Amino acid sequence: MSANSRMSLAVHILTWLAYDRRGTDKEVATSQRIATSVNTNPVVIRRCLGQLKDAGLVEVTHGRNGGWNLARPAEKISLLNVYQALPEEPIFGMHASDPNAECYVGFGIQHTLGQVYQEATEALCRSLSATTVADVLRDTLAFHSVSAGAR
């Protein structure tokens, strides 16, 4: 149960939606159906989808025949969008207990670390922004073909 699996969950859901919504007269995309692909509980899916909805990445319709859809084409949803849609959780956390402010190092180090961490996080974000949900879907389906061919 690794800490930050939420990113994987969110990307999986969006990729699944992109795959499932390609046709028109399809079954409705419910949290139950998504849960089957992800192999988890529908509530877990809804919790995640709620965050993606707040970020404007997906849309929901309520009531009977209600369900989910991408708010815009998969080509226009980058993994950076997904990352930012999730509740902020710093890559590097600060000290569990605040350092001793009487110490020359302890006094200023959190400020310095904050700057370093911000730069590193920005580099990571730039990398994430280069990939879209459409890319993930394409590569995932391609991997499927390769594996099938290898058998």
Added chain:
Amino acid sequence: MSANSRMSLAVHILTWLAYDRRGTDKEVATSQRIATSVNTNPVVIRRCLGQLKDAGLVEVTHGRNGGWNLARPAEKISLLNVYQALPEEPIFGMHASDPNAECYVGFGIQHTLGQVYQEATEALCRSLSATTVADVLRDTLAFHSVSAGAR
């Protein structure tokens, strides 16, 4: 108690060592003294120092008057070295439960995600490699002066 505060702890320790070891006829750098700056328990410090020692970033002497020292100048210890010295913990975890392999998306997505995550992590590492412990020490002490001056 944020997840990955180990990086902050390790950098703090190395920075403290760099600061403390500048003179020659100083007091010995014990885990107890470091713990006072970090404001935690000496065992926590020793656990971390043990990993830094395994990575060749610090040296230890045992017995009476034993203690710690940087294994090489602070200018030659990058934050990437520190990051890699810590037990590997991926930035992004995979799904808590394996996806449904029967699903076209579920089958290949972990492979795709793995590639994306690796690229992003490499970008982060490149950023970390640009800063050294000596840089952190300099900026931290500078912050101290600025704050003092502002009072």
Added chain:
DNA sequence: CTAAAGTGTATCCACCTTAGTTACACTAAC
């Protein structure tokens, strides 16, 4: 109008990780 099929959310549980702590064997200098 009512039943059905969805979402939204609160609550609980089991599990895991973590920092912190105590205790103690081991090591080397004085």
Added chain:
DNA sequence: GTTAGTGTAACTAAGGTGGATACACTTTAG
């Protein structure tokens, strides 16, 4: 041989996580 350190095992308390159940709310189908 005493003293002052490290190395490490074991335990505790706290917090976060995914998962599960339950139920109120919403909308469509009939």
